[in-house]
Amino acid sequence: MKGFLRGLICLILFSSISGAAAVDTIVPGKSIKIGETLVSSKGSFELGFFRSSRGLYLGIWYKKPATHTAVWVANRENPLSDGEGVLVLDSKGTLALLNSTKDVIWASNTSRSAENPVAQLLESGNLVVQDEKNYNEEDYLWQSFDYPSDSLLPGMKLGKNLKTGFDRFLSSWRSADDPAPGIYSVRIDTRGFPQVVIEKGSKIRGRAGPWNGIGFAGRPAKPNSITSAQYVLNDEEVYYRYEPEDSSVKIRMVVNSSGVFQIFVWKNGIHDWELLMMPPPDICHNYALCGKFASCNVNRSPVCSCLEGYLPKSLVDWNLGNWSGGCIRDTPSECEKDAFLKQTWLKWPDTSNSTVNMTMNLRECEQTCLTNCYCTAYTNADVRDGGSGCLLWFGDLIDIQVLTPGGQDLYIRLAPSDMGLKKRHLRNDYMNDGEKEDMELRMFDLEIIASATDNFSINNKLGQGGFGPVYKGTLLDEEQDIAVKRLSRSSGQGLQEFKNEVILIAKLQHRNLVKLLGCCIEGDEKMLIYEYMPNKSLDYFIFERSKLLDWNRRVNIIGGIARGLLYLHQDSRLRIIHRDLKAANVLLDSEMNPKISDFGMARSFCGEQTEANTNKVVGT
Incomplete structure (x- = not known):
């Protein structure tokens, strides 16, 4: 972590006080001067003076590991410019940083006093002021953990006292070697259901979202498996803090000068901090990029789309890539006649205009939302153990x-007339007027397909085609292997190919055509579910395993392909030309029987038609 040395290697001044053994406390009448330090009891943290490009600062850094990575700075806005300074503790328990003329550059805002005050640097990295006779954490007169800089250490609270308004939040450094408060901050926004936000100035730049019982809803994956988190929300306060599962592991969370929230862990092998986690640097993490009532998907092109039952407010702007205007309802609300459409795999909307009731179940939540015409969405507030609590949104759904x-x-919330959109998705969105024939096709839930493919693991990827990636999966309840073709967001051709395959192959049944088991259409996900062919494709055997194709197998494969083509050209209820028949599109089952696949480029003929210009595909 070279960038986080922050210039501390430039004239870091540290030593034991007056050459004596390192101490972790100061009392009234004693002081810390330049060149002197406090060291926590086990030597993990050190307090002293360091120099940056703007002057001299009082701070706390890691002593072990000795990278001089500052985690707290006292006088962030007022560096000691004359190169002289001293930290003192007065008889009432107030810490003060004085310059060469004894002017106070920084002071702790201790509101209480003690008979025998002492300042101590704890092994946690917390600088505390307490009564010498009372070491109860609840009775600290003052502590640095209440005034974070850019780093959240284990045991430190990020949150707000709901009674007094006292706010503990992170603020970035202005630059890599300037500890003055920068323009970025990380805090818990307590409007509505509390949520973690990253702000640029006074405006939200990104959201980690509210706590859903497991983690923050906008960062659903746990940041790592070596920390345990504590989240508290009651009438008195709301806060988040964490501890390492292994006390020997050193972890720190930082908002850097570019506004990126990062998690670091110390690696003894490389003697440096290793970046453990940071948010993906994608466009969808920009707050409210798609406007209201729209969702953002980095795997989709364009990344923004309106929610089910909504249309772009300005189609012209939307098509030009200006999504800030968002979307509006396709059909006006009918209030208590409305219904609710379940959307899955989403980062919850901004919760600043929401309310929560942890005693309600999901059914009660729905009824509460339905009877309030301004309620636009609801869900369980806690996703653990099947879900509990009620989270309600009012007004616009954003981000x-x-x-x-x-x-x-x-x-x-949608009007009743829009509730069938998802069920009619294939017919309405992918078929023209001449193709609105209902089809018997199984619809799979996205959750089932994601589970079957181990969340689309790279280890289950079978290949990549013009349509998109293909994954192997297993339907555990049915003990059936499947092949999942997932529509690519980066290919404009992908949607057309999806439409073609659904329209054509769902109507085809032949032993030498790959069998379509169903499809999955949820939100922006569009997938085709096929029977799995364990022996891959014909080109694999032709070019890599040709010796396994004896004469009988070759004749069987040729005959099977011919029978499949005859069915397509003559015997099926649709007369179809494949237009992309090649060895890679002939799959082989466990008995080496051939099955024609990939109908994305196919075209159907009408009636007795025997020739046509094949530049046009179905639906265009």
Whole structure:
């Protein structure tokens, strides 16, 4: 972590006080001067003076490991410019940093006094002022943990006292070697259901979201498996803090000068801090990028789309890539006649205009939302053990993101006439007037497919085609292997190919055509579910395992392909030309029987038609 040395290697001044053994406390009448330090009892942290490009600062840094990574700075806005300074503790228990003329540059805002005050640097990195006879944490006169800089250490609270308004939040450094407060901060926003936000100035730049019982809803994956988190929300306060599972592991969380929240762990092997986690640097983490009633998906092109039952407020702006205007309802609300459509795998909307009731179940939550015409969505506030509590949104739904996998459920209010949109998705959105024939096709839940493919693990990826990636999966309840073709967001052709395959192959049944088991359409996910072919494709055997193709197998494969083509060209109820028949699109089952696949480029003929210009595909 070279960037986080922050210039501390430039004239870091540290030594034991007056050459004596290191101490961790100061009392009235004693002081810490330049060149002197406090060291915590086991030597993990050190307090003293360090120099940056703007002057001299009083701070706390790691002594072990000795990288001089500052985690707290007292006089962030007022450096000692004359190169002289001293830290003193007065008889009432107030810490003060004085310059060469004895002017107070910084002081602790101790509101209480003690008979025998002492300042101590704890092994946690917390500088505390307490009564010498009372070491109870609840009775600290003052502590540095209440006034974080850019770092959240284990045991430190991030949150707010709801009675007094006292706020503990992180603020970035202005630059890598300037500890003055920067423009970025991380705090818990207590408007509505409390949520963690990253602010730039006074405006929200990004959200980690509210606590959902497991983690923050906008960061569904646990940051690591070596910390345990504590989240408290009651009438008195709301806060988050964490501890390492292994007390020997050193972890710190930081908001850097660019506004990026990062988690670091110390690696003894490299003697440096290793970046353990940071948010993906994608466009969807920009707050409210898609406007109201829209969702953002980094795997989709364009990344923004309106929620089910909503249309762009300005189609012209939307098509130009200006999504800030958001979306509006397709059908006006009918208040208590409305219903709710379940959307999955989402980052919950901004909760600043929400309310929560932890005693309600989901059914009660729905009824409460339904009877309030201004309620636009609801869900369980706690996702553990099947869900509990009630979280209600009122007004605009903002900053929704598709998180696949790892997102949460959201029940969005729609007019009754719009409730069938999802069920009619295939017919309405993918077929023209001449193709609105209902099809018997199984619809799979996204959760089932994600589980079957181990969340679309790279280890389960079978290949990549023009349509998109193909994954192997297993439907555990049915003990059936499947192949999942997932629509690519980066290919404009992908949607057309999806439409083609659904329209054509769902109507085809032949032993030499790959069988379509169903499809999955949820939110922005569109997938086709096929029977799994364990022997891969014909090109694999032709080019890599040709010796395994004896004469009988070759004849069987050729005959099977011919029978499949005859069915397509003559015997099926649709007369179809494949247009992309090649060895890679002939799959082989466990008995080496061939099955034609990939109908994304296919075209159907009408009636007795025997020739046509094949530049046009179905639906265009």
